[in-house]
Amino acid sequence: MLLRAENLTFAYxxxxxxxxxxxxxxxxxxxxxxxxxxxxKSTILKLLCGYLHPASGKVLLDENDIANFSNSQRAEIMGTxxxxxxxxxxxxxxxxxxxIASARFPRWGTAERKNEELIACKLSEFALLDKAxxxxxxxxxxxxxxxxxxxxxxxAPEILLLDEPTAALDPAWRNKVMKFLEEYALDHTVLIVTxxxxxxxxxxxxLALLDDRGNFISGNAAELLNEKVLSSVYGTAATxxxxxxxxxxxxxxxxx
Amino acid sequence: xxxxxxxxxxxxxxxxxxxxxxxxxxxxxxxxWQNFVxxxxxxxxxxxxxxxxxxxxxxxxxxxxxxxxxxxVLAEPFTLGISGGASVGAALxxxxxxxxxxxxxxxxxxxxxxxxxxxxxxxLSAGKGAESMxxxxxxxxxxxxxxxxxxxxxxxxxxxxxxxxxMLGDLQVVETKMLCLAGGFLLLALFLIRYFARELNAVxxxxxxxxxxxxxxxxxxxxxxxxxxxxxxxxxxxxxxxxFVGLIVPHLVRRFYGxxxxxxxxxxxxxxxxxxxxxDWLSRVVCRSSELPIxxxxxxxxxxxxxxxxxxxxx
Numbered sequence: 287m288l289l290r291a292e293n294l295t296f297a298y299x300x301x302x303x304x305x306x307x308x309x310x311x312x313x314x315x316x317x318x319x320x321x322x323x324x325x326x327k328s329t330i331l332k333l334l335c336g337y338l339h340p341a342s343g344k345v346l347l348d349e350n351d352i353a354n355f356s357n358s359q360r361a362e363i364m365g366t367x368x369x370x371x372x373x374x375x376x377x378x379x380x381x382x383x384x385x386i387a388s389a390r391f392p393r394w395g396t397a398e399r400k401n402e403e404l405i406a407c408k409l410s411e412f413a414l415l416d417k418a419x420x421x422x423x424x425x426x427x428x429x430x431x432x433x434x435x436x437x438x439x440x441x442a443p444e445i446l447l448l449d450e451p452t453a454a455l456d457p458a459w460r461n462k463v464m465k466f467l468e469e470y471a472l473d474h475t476v477l478i479v480t481x482x483x484x485x486x487x488x489x490x491x492x493l494a495l496l497d498d499r500g501n502f503i504s505g506n507a508a509e510l511l512n513e514k515v516l517s518s519v520y521g522t523a524a525t526x527x528x529x530x531x532x533x534x535x536x537x538x539x540x541x542x
Numbered sequence: 543x544x545x546x547x548x549x550x551x552x553x554x555x556x557x558x559x560x561x562x563x564x565x566x567x568x569x570x571x572x573x574x575w576q577n578f579v580x581x582x583x584x585x586x587x588x589x590x591x592x593x594x595x596x597x598x599x600x601x602x603x604x605x606x607x608x609x610x611x612x613x614x615v616l617a618e619p620f621t622l623g624i625s626g627g628a629s630v631g632a633a634l635x636x637x638x639x640x641x642x643x644x645x646x647x648x649x650x651x652x653x654x655x656x657x658x659x660x661x662x663x664x665x666l667s668a669g670k671g672a673e674s675m676x677x678x679x680x681x682x683x684x685x686x687x688x689x690x691x692x693x694x695x696x697x698x699x700x701x702x703x704x705x706x707x708x709m710l711g712d713l714q715v716v717e718t719k720m721l722c723l724a725g726g727f728l729l730l731a732l733f734l735i736r737y738f739a740r741e742l743n744a745v746x747x748x749x750x751x752x753x754x755x756x757x758x759x760x761x762x763x764x765x766x767x768x769x770x771x772x773x774x775x776x777x778x779x780x781x782x783x784x785x786f787v788g789l790i791v792p793h794l795v796r797r798f799y800g801x802x803x804x805x806x807x808x809x810x811x812x813x814x815x816x817x818x819x820x821x822d823w824l825s826r827v828v829c830r831s832s833e834l835p836i837x838x839x840x841x842x843x844x845x846x847x848x849x850x851x852x853x854x855x856x857x
Contacts (some may be wrong), residue, residue: 332750335753335754336753337750337753356756357756357757357758358756359756360756361754361755361756361757362756364754365754366750366753366754367754368750368751368754370748370750376615376796376801377743377800377801377802378800378801381800381801381802384802385740385743385744385747385755385802386751386755388740388743388744388755388804389755389756393737393740
């Protein structure tokens with residue numbers, strides 16, 4: 287499913303704003319959104335999923351305005367994974383997965399119990415099966431991120447938006463999760479927000495960049511991953527080296 | 543599946559049957575079983591057991607709702623200041639002598655004041671999230687209890703005894719009409735909460751996650767808080783202030799039945815009722831000459847259980 291943003295503008299009461307957001311995301315490749323702290327990446331994600339209403343412009347899902355979707359229709363099509371982890375009630379790991387994916391299951395009855403196998407399969411894919419009965423609060427940050435991804439894998443939404451899904455993962459798990467997401471992106475629309483330069487270097491789909499002066503650019507990653515653009519977005523000198531294949535290696539000057 | 547059926551249906555229902563029999567059979571007066579159809583004591587006991595079930599079940603469900611919405615396992619019906627408001631209303635009804643004029647004046651005032659205070663709390667914390675609501679509730683409850691203390695300090699000696707009993711919780715003089723009304727609302731609430739259990743799960747996961755799950759967080763927060771408050775207020779109207787049931791029962795049930803609200807609504811409702819019937823029975827058995835007030839009993843039982851659980855968890 288195609289996710290498009292047309293001229294999105296949004297301002298908070300304290301005058302912070304994002305403006306002129308134009309974006310067009312299709313299945314095939316993983317898409318990236320990056321930029322310095324406080325530039326408004328999360329705000330854009332919240333606009334794209336309809337949580338915040340834009341002051342002007344609109345978000346379209348296959349040419350239909352997201353505002354016209356009912357909450358439950360939207361929840362089946364679009365999944366989002368946020369960074370905040372403020373759960374005080376103790377759901378177990380298994381319960382949490384089935385709750386995250388509950389838009390898939392009917393309200394009454396125990397259809398969700400019949401999906402036991404699917405849930406177990408996704409839990410084992412993210413190496414959480416042996417922790418299925420543990421309370422979510424006992425998980426580490428990385429395990430929690432894997433849990434949220436397992437939930438999304440069960441829900442299997444057409445569009446998946448993720449806010450720094452690899453921030454707490456160790457390098458091995460980060461690579462596994464990225465493999466999973468790249469594969470998932472082949473026939474689903476996936477956008478991730480990240481600060482990880484190694485990941486950015488792998489970007490081949492759409493890259494959207496936002497700097498802290500409110501400038502937004504988006505385009506093909508191959509064109510935007512260069513020293514001039516990255517230095518201006520992050521406000522510090524960047525070096526971009528092409529490596530084997532289509533990837534590149536990015537780093538920022540330590541002494542600035 | 544069989545094991546599931548046992549834990550969800552057989553076990554709670556047999557426990558309920560046992561405590562109902564206990565509740566009916568024991569007490570200071572003897573029931574005339576030869577002529578039980580016309581026995582007034584049996585009738586009184588039945589009403590009392592039914593009242594204990596409705597009150598316990600409502601309190602437990604209200605606790606479950608508020609804990610999910612406020613995302614705090616220590617929240618209970620009384621944390622939002624609902625009890626404070628209800629007690630001010632009831633105390634006013636007693637000191638003004640309205641309860642002698644109309645039997646429904648006391649419960650009516652209790653419910654009205656509970657909802658008034660809830661409205662105030664919601665107004666104070668509008669759009670500011672769960673922590674703000676919890677804090678506003680604590681503050682409103684403290685203010686209400688000061689007002690209550692003032693009312694107590696200026697009331698007559700005659701009113702004082704009734705007021706004190708009521709503040710300690712009392713299942714003895716329950717209005718049958720009021721009981722039927724409360725029972726009806728309890729059933730409705732059970733049905734509604736089960737139907738919207740998915741939304742309750744989503745609300746418990748916070749605003750952003752709820753949105754991702756297709757749930758309007760603000761709308762459903764209000765919905766669940768109002769249901770929880772009416773449940774709590776109706777127990778205050780029926781039986782005065784009974785602490786700890788809303789805290790301990792959801793806590794225990796979550797341990798055994800899990801935290802997913804799609805599967806723990808019914809157990810919370812039933813075990814809440816069982817718990818209060820049991821406490822009521824204990825209060826009559828432990829101290830035969832003069833009954834312990836039920837509120838004191840639940841605090842003793844619930845409080846010690848809670849401390850035990852906390853220690854066990856740490857150790």
